[in-house]
Amino acid sequence: MTTETHSGAGKWPRLRVAEWAETRDTLHMWTQIVGKVRLAHAPLLNHWWQVTLYVSPRGLTTSAVPHGAGAFDIEFDFIDHELSLRTSDGGARRIALESMPVADFHARVLQALEDTGVPTTIQGHPNEVERAVPFAEDFSHHTYDPHAAHLFWRQLLQANRVLGEFRSYFGGKVSPVHFFWGAMDLACTRFSGRGAPRHPGGAPNCGDWVMEEGYSRELSSCGFWPGGGDEGAFYSYAYPEPDGFAESPVTPSEAFYSRENGQFLLPYEAVRTAREPDRTLLGFLHTTYEAAATRGKWDRASLEADPARWNGHRSGRRPRP
Structure with a gap:
């Protein structure tokens, strides 16, 4: 090494x-x-x-x-x-x-x-x-190639950390940050609490019933996978996709909606080379989620959370009323 x-x-x-x-x-x-x-x-x-x-x-x-x-x-x-x-x-x-x-x-x-x-x-x-x-x-x-495998794990380590921070802003049903070996992607998924229309399936060499279970509830999902860009890409999509989602303004400027993939994409290299990589990626995650939740009329007030809500108690200093 x-x-x-x-x-x-x-x-x-x-x-x-x-x-x-x-x-x-x-x-x-x-x-x-x-x-x-x-x-x-x-x-x-x-x-x-x-x-x-x-x-x-x-x-x-x-x-x-x-x-x-x-x-x-x-x-x-x-x-x-x-x-x-x-x-x-x-x-x-x-x-x-x-x-x-x-x-x-x-x-x-x-x-x-x-x-x-x-x-x-x-x-x-x-x-x-x-x-x-x-x-x-x-x-x-x-x-x-051990060096390449090590670098990929380091990509996942960084993505996992920021996705974990993003996850902390949601108080509703939300998945862990986990690695799906089917598509080889790291993912985190938020749910509105409502059911979703039956998924049409269509993934290669995968039963439609698998996708029906995976997409049985309305969701906004994001993650990272080693494709979709020169150095991989971050993604964000909604199921079912609400009207106007694809046209929603998101950050950073390098992010775009891919009609072919049915999701927003942000090249990994745009994050890696940014002055503040964490802030850049969090901007993408928050704005694409907001597009899904606002366009989809989620009950955001009851679903979202402030991860700093107990900081005063955790530090030993009681917050002022």
Whole structure:
């Protein structure tokens, strides 16, 4: 690992999509395999929240997954570049993250689960991709560049932090900031409290019923994924999309509504190069949400919250009446 990687850990890193596309596509399949392990063991939560991964201080983790009377977790460590599997009864296995076919990674993960007393059968092919080659037969995705993977995790670390701050301004139903391995994106979703029309589906190699569950309530969703721009993109959309949403004024000036994608996009590089990256991204998140909530006639007064409302008590100083 280079000195630059560690010394720049507090900054928004530069990572051009074209420079790590092969590693990205391999890692996408690897995260699908680990995500499907969680799917096989965790009970259903609304909108499939039980299947996601989370940004951790070292990479991406399943968090604790129930198994029998105990639990296990799986973590992608993008610092030491290994996949770590741990069980609550003390079992542990590690798999080196290095260039290998998806088929080999698939076999090693299932064997590690077997060896630690967590035998698992998963759905054997990926979702939300055009060519759903079965994992056990996928030898075309095999590249792993550790430096690129580390930089991607640092992108997620920054995005996760700011999305988490944005999440704190909402008191209604709101998802965690979590990583959906289907589309390989980090997302946070707010809900109006009302039902939504049945979603038409249409995601490649993914049952329409999956999308029906995911979009069963009116929502405003935002996040980051490694596509849509030279260095990835932040996005924001509403379902159902209210009239006038696409024409709503949003910030910063680099943000735009993509008719092709049906959402607002903000190139990652516009945030990375901004004088105040956090403020720039928060402006995009707040203004696109406000467009969805105002146009959609959400009850904003009852749904939104001030994250500083208890600061006087937390600091030990009582606020003046």
